[in-house]
Amino acid sequence: MAIAFKEWSLVCEALGGGEQSVILRKGGIAEGKSGFGFEHGEFYLFPTWFHGQIDKVRKAEAVLPEQAPDEVTISHAAVIEWSGRIEDKDAAHRLEELHVLDASVIEERFVYDTKSGSLGGNGIHVAFVRVYRLEPATTLPMEKGFGGCRSWIELPERDFGVMVSVLSEEEHNRRRELFSRLLGVSF
Numbered sequence: 001m002a003i004a005f006k007e008w009s010l011v012c013e014a015l016g017g018g019e020q021s022v023i024l025r026k027g028g029i030a031e032g033k034s035g036f037g038f039e040h041g042e043f044y045l046f047p048t049w050f051h052g053q054i055d056k057v058r059k060a061e062a063v064l065p066e067q068a069p070d071e072v073t074i075s076h077a078a079v080i081e082w083s084g085r086i087e088d089k090d091a092a093h094r095l096e097e098l099h100v101l102d103a104s105v106i107e108e109r110f111v112y113d114t115k116s117g118s119l120g121g122n123g124i125h126v127a128f129v130r131v132y133r134l135e136p137a138t139t140l141p142m143e144k145g146f147g148g149c150r151s152w153i154e155l156p157e158r159d160f161g162v163m164v165s166v167l168s169e170e171e172h173n174r175r176r177e178l179f180s181r182l183l184g185v186s187f
Contacts, residue, residue: 002155003040004074009047009065010057014100015131016045016076018166019059021175022098023078023127025151026109036151038083038127044160045076045131046146046153057100072146074155075137077163081176082187083127092124094182098175128179130172132163 007015007023014020025036049067086092089110093103110124138160146153165172180186 002044002157002160003042004044004046004153004155005040005078006046006048006151006153008053008057009049009067010053010059010062011100012045012047012076013065014057014059015078015129016133016166018131018171020099021128021131021167021172022095022179023129024092024095024099024101024106024109025125025127036125038080038125040080040152042079043077043152044074044134044155045078046072046074046155056102056105058102059100068142070142071139072142073137073139074160075134076166077132077134077160078129079132080127080129082179082185083125084185085123085125086183087123089122091183092126095126095179098128098179098182126183128176131166133166134161135164136161 005023011020011023015023023038025038047065047067049064054062054064089106092106092110096103106124111122138158140155167175176187
């Protein structure tokens with residue numbers, strides 16, 4: 001089976017359009033006892049259609065892409081180059097140039113509600129990724145197993161096409177250096 005990561009459609013669009021190079025995730029709901037983790041180094045991006053996401057991104061003309069109720073299009077894949085958990089909220093906010101999320105989303109995702117069972121205290125999981133466009137994109141029939149509040153899902157095995165980087169080597173390296181400098185991490 002192929003692994004896919006469920007993410008807001010507007011974030012998938014930003015990743016696929018070269019506007020975003022990090023994924024920020026809190027985890028919690030339906031992630032199991034061990035909580036969320038970037039447990040796969042390579043994965044397909046599976047867009048989700050949470051309608052409130054328009055107000056939670058910093059995109060002037062954000063328009064929620066139309067969703068076909070009986071199918072999903074997989075058009076991008078990501079490869080993690082660095083992942084970890086950040087417990088410094090200011091450090092999470094410094095990543096603003098590398099994503100389209102509103103600062104309020106970082107605040108929401110940073111703080112865990114221990115009464116509801118979310119794990120790990122304050123912090124946020126961060127992955128610096130290289131994103132690839134799939135040529136051609138693949139449309140799959142929507143399956144019941146794709147639903148639910150979990151980050152990782154299995155897709156049917158198939159040829160998902162050729163992977164083409166959405167960023168030039170120079171731009172990707174610039175963002176990697178920026179990420180490294182902002183968080184004080186090395187690759």
